[in-house]
Amino acid sequence: MAPPKPDRRKFLKLATSAVGGGLGLIVVAPALRLLGEAAGSTTVKTPIDPIDVGAVERFPVDTPIKVTIVAAEVTDAWTSARDVVLGAAWVRRTGDKSFEVFSAVCPHLGCGVDFDGKQFACPCHDSKFALAGAAQPGAVAKRGLDSLEHDVTADGRLRITWARFALDTEEKRPA
Amino acid sequence: MINAFLRTLGWALVFLLVVEAITGTALSAFYAPSATDAWASVAYVQDRATWGWLVRGIHFHAASVIIVISGLHLLQVVLAGTYRKPRHQAWWVGLGLLGIIIAIAITGFVLRWDQAGFWANKVEVGIAGGTPIIGDTVRELALGGNDQGNLTVTRFHMLHVVALPALAAILTVLHVRFARKVGEPRDAAQPLRDLVAMAIAMAAVLTLVVSQHGVDLGPPADPAQAYDARPLWFIRWLFELRHLAGSAEKLAALAAPAVVGGILAALPIVDRSGTPEGRARRWPYVGAATGLFAVIAALTVVSIARDANNDARNKAMAAVDKQAAHARDLASRYGVPATGPLDVYATPPMWRARTIYATRCRDCHDAASDKRKGPIIAPGHGGRAWLEAFLKDPNGATFYGKTKLAKTDNAMKPVELPASEMTDLVEALYAESGAPDVDVAKRDRGRAIFEKACTDCHALGEGVAGTSAPGLGGLGSRDYYTHYIGNPKSAIHMGADSEMPRFDKELTIVERDAMAGYLVWLRSATNSQLDALGPL
Numbered sequence: 001m002a003p004p005k006p007d008r009r010k011f012l013k014l015a016t017s018a019v020g021g022g023l024g025l026i027v028v029a030p031a032l033r034l035l036g037e038a039a040g041s042t043t044v045k046t047p048i049d050p051i052d053v054g055a056v057e058r059f060p061v062d063t064p065i066k067v068t069i070v071a072a073e074v075t076d077a078w079t080s081a082r083d084v085v086l087g088a089a090w091v092r093r094t095g096d097k098s099f100e101v102f103s104a105v106c107p108h109l110g111c112g113v114d115f116d117g118k119q120f121a122c123p124c125h126d127s128k129f130a131l132a133g134a135a136q137p138g139a140v141a142k143r144g145l146d147s148l149e150h151d152v153t154a155d156g157r158l159r160i161t162w163a164r165f166a167l168d169t170e171e172k173r174p175a
Numbered sequence: 176m177i178n179a180f181l182r183t184l185g186w187a188l189v190f191l192l193v194v195e196a197i198t199g200t201a202l203s204a205f206y207a208p209s210a211t212d213a214w215a216s217v218a219y220v221q222d223r224a225t226w227g228w229l230v231r232g233i234h235f236h237a238a239s240v241i242i243v244i245s246g247l248h249l250l251q252v253v254l255a256g257t258y259r260k261p262r263h264q265a266w267w268v269g270l271g272l273l274g275i276i277i278a279i280a281i282t283g284f285v286l287r288w289d290q291a292g293f294w295a296n297k298v299e300v301g302i303a304g305g306t307p308i309i310g311d312t313v314r315e316l317a318l319g320g321n322d323q324g325n326l327t328v329t330r331f332h333m334l335h336v337v338a339l340p341a342l343a344a345i346l347t348v349l350h351v352r353f354a355r356k357v358g359e360p361r362d363a364a365q366p367l368r369d370l371v372a373m374a375i376a377m378a379a380v381l382t383l384v385v386s387q388h389g390v391d392l393g394p395p396a397d398p399a400q401a402y403d404a405r406p407l408w409f410i411r412w413l414f415e416l417r418h419l420a421g422s423a424e425k426l427a428a429l430a431a432p433a434v435v436g437g438i439l440a441a442l443p444i445v446d447r448s449g450t451p452e453g454r455a456r457r458w459p460y461v462g463a464a465t466g467l468f469a470v471i472a473a474l475t476v477v478s479i480a481r482d483a484n485n486d487a488r489n490k491a492m493a494a495v496d497k498q499a500a501h502a503r504d505l506a507s508r509y510g511v512p513a514t515g516p517l518d519v520y521a522t523p524p525m526w527r528a529r530t531i532y533a534t535r536c537r538d539c540h541d542a543a544s545d546k547r548k549g550p551i552i553a554p555g556h557g558g559r560a561w562l563e564a565f566l567k568d569p570n571g572a573t574f575y576g577k578t579k580l581a582k583t584d585n586a587m588k589p590v591e592l593p594a595s596e597m598t599d600l601v602e603a604l605y606a607e608s609g610a611p612d613v614d615v616a617k618r619d620r621g622r623a624i625f626e627k628a629c630t631d632c633h634a635l636g637e638g639v640a641g642t643s644a645p646g647l648g649g650l651g652s653r654d655y656y657t658h659y660i661g662n663p664k665s666a667i668h669m670g671a672d673s674e675m676p677r678f679d680k681e682l683t684i685v686e687r688d689a690m691a692g693y694l695v696w697l698r699s700a701t702n703s704q705l706d707a708l709g710p711l
Binding site for chain 1: 190209211294315319330399488
């Protein structure tokens with residue numbers, strides 16, 4: 001066979017990349033779109049209503065008590081489950097019916113914060129927080145513990161509105 | 176001679192990668208990638224499947240050995256200067272391959288979805304989320320959505336099992352091809368040397384596997400329980416670097432691997448030392464590269480040593496190990512509920528009731544409690560022998576002796592009857608529980624005795640209070656207990672004489688019913704049966 005003419009060669013080259021590229025795109029694009037769905041989608045849905053954590057009398061004044069936040073129902077992609085543990089909060093009773101409630105999620109990278117008897121301490125990267133939640137000098141966390149909204153019902157039960165916040169930022173904003 | 180053995184490192188690596196592919200394939204037949212099933216399926220492989228611990232152990236420890244040998248291999252190439260042209264392509268592909276291998280190890284560690292894997296994943300995703308500008312998107316793509324869950328597990332599973340291994344396979348083939356492009360005289364003894372190296376590598380893997388009975392598996396992921404997360408040993412140096420970097424830590428964590436990779440990748444470009452000049456001019460590059468290794472090794476050692484000397488951490492970790500053993504024991508015995516791995520803790524028989532007993536009832540009712548205020552609740556409680564002993568001495572130490580009531584005029588008087596009549600009366604009371612083994616003749620005689628001897632104070636009709644003491648209709652039945660626990664101060668029960676608090680608000684009807692079921696079980700149980708229920 002005679003060698004193809006230059007313009008024919010050009011056409012063949014163009015056509016090959018067009019058909020090949022098109023075929024590739026048809027396969028790859030849907031797969032990437034599927035994987036990319038994750039960005040900006042709420043796959044784990046937790047209820048936003050306040051969660052009952054017990055009677056007010058349960059909490060001694062001034063001593064932080066850790067409570068487990070249990071959601072009535074959570075959907076996680078294709079499963080739904082009842083009574084799901086979402087996380088934990090530190091509750092400090094400051095008066096008769098007044099409380100300070102902090103998420104136990106470290107504002108640094110999300111580890112669980114403990115109370116060492118005097119202050120809050122994160123085991124992972126050693127951030128310390130004062131009783132009132134402020135980050136202590138030397139903490140790698142950029143802000144203090146995140147306070148959670150809460151109220152006391154007429155029949156004397158403490159309810160906490162669970163929320164997660166963006167990690168490792170100076171300002172507290174919802175995640 | 177030394178060179179001949181150093182050349183075996185590459186083939187030992189290829190061998191271990193094949194080991195990973197084979198063991199990984201076997202494990203994938205057991206692994207269930209979902210937040211509810213992941214831990215349970217790993218616990219099943221580790222503790223129940225035949226040789227599962229062995230395959231899982233080989234799969235885990237071979238990865239560690241691969242990374243160690245990769246480091247040696249890298250160092251050998253740096254010292255020999257064989258990263259230079261014409262082997263520069265092999266060097267670059269090799270660096271890429273090492274990066275992929277580390278990524279495979281990191282994604283694999285997440286899959287067990289125990290406390291360590293879950294919290295390491297949380298921190299890693301948190302760091303990735305700190306990337307400037309694209310951080311949030313990277314985070315969401317890694318998580319598969321807005322938070323850790325099913326789609327996080329499936330995504331890391333995809334990366335660990337499909338995407339990254341495919342990439343590693345391609346890079347391995349390329350690496351070998353590039354490395355062999357430059358022909359070296361083949362020595363007839365080399366294949367045997369290679370095999371010996373593979374055997375030594377495998378021996379190292381098996382030693383680790385046997386010494387740890389496979390590899391550890393912690394308690395299932397629990398978002399409410401803090402965990403002192405640590406990365407795998409080979410990225411420990413980054414953890415330590417962040418520690419040292421203080422406020423610049425995020426930069427350190429993200430930039431350090433890029434800097435190290437960049438320096439290594441640049442070697443073939445900057446190192447122009449040709450053959451005529453010889454080794455003399457290469458020492459700055461060799462020095463820089465080995466120095467980098469030394470720093471990484473030092474950071475790793477310092478970090479691990481600091482933890483080893485941290486008593487508080489060691490104590491916490493010992494508690495975690497204990498919890499893991501408990502969770503895995505329960506998983507082996509009773510299976511993991513389909514509702515999720517945390518529910519494994521609730522699988523021991525009558526767990527709910529026993530937990531309530533331990534937290535709400537024990538202080539006042541347990542023989543071992545020094546704060547006891549009420550009757551002892553123990554195996555046999557409410558049975559025939561118990562009823563007879565109670566009737567003979569209601570204010571005895573094991574019964575109402577510790578109550579305020581016992582010291583008042585309202586206290587019940589001991590019942591004095593001939594032995595046969597006593598047995599009949601006991602049978603009548605016992606029959607109220609609905610127990611299946613009632614002697615009807617005795618019961619009927621007993622009821623007649625009750626009418627004569629007890630009705631001044633008590634009543635036996637259903638739902639009827641006595642004149643001055645509890646109604647005993649249904650005594651010891653499940654319904655009776657549920658109602659009694661709800662409000663012992665009810666007029667039908669003890670009235671104002673009871674010191675026991677009401678539980679109808681503190682406990683749900685389901686919880687009170689579980690408690691009642693437990694009390695019914697206790698009636699015919701023995702101490703050894705109670706012990707056999709196992710720890711909570």
